[in-house]
Amino acid sequence: AVVSTQSTGASDEESEDEILSELLEKQAELRKLAEYNQTQLGILTDTATEYMKQQEIRHRIDAIDDQVCDTYRNFMLKKHKKIPYSKKEKDQASKLLQEREELNKQLQDNLLLSP
Numbered sequence: 001a002v003v004s005t006q007s008t009g010a011s012d013e014e015s016e017d018e019i020l021s022e023l024l025e026k027q028a029e030l031r032k033l034a035e036y037n038q039t040q041l042g043i044l045t046d047t048a049t050e051y052m053k054q055q056e057i058r059h060r061i062d063a064i065d066d067q068v069c070d071t072y073r074n075f076m077l078k079k080h081k082k083i084p085y086s087k088k089e090k091d092q093a094s095k096l097l098q099e100r101e102e103l104n105k106q107l108q109d110n111l112l113l114s115p
Contacts, residue, residue: 050110057107064100071096 071093078085 054107054110057103057110061100061103061107064096064103068093068096068100 071089074089075085075093
C-alpha cells in the first residue's frame, strides 16, 4: 500500500503566504527596533562622553584644590614663623586660584550645555 504524501496545493500555498507575510511583518518590526536601539545608543554614547568630560574637569579641580591647600598651609607656616612670602609663591597661589576658577566655569558651562 502506497500512501500519498501530496496534499492540496492551494492550502499549502496559502499557509506559505501567511508565514511569509508574518516573517515580513516581524522583519519590519525588527528593523524599527534596531533603528530605535541605534538612536538610543547614540544618545547614551553622547551622554557618557559628556559625563566623562565633566569627571575629568572635577578631577583636575580636586588636584588643584590639593595644591591650594598645600600652598595655604605653607603660607600659614611662614606667617607663624614670620617669614615673608616670595613673589613667586604669591604668583603661584594666584595662578592656582585662577586656574581653579576657569575649571569651575568650564564645568558649569558643560553642565548647562549637557542634555
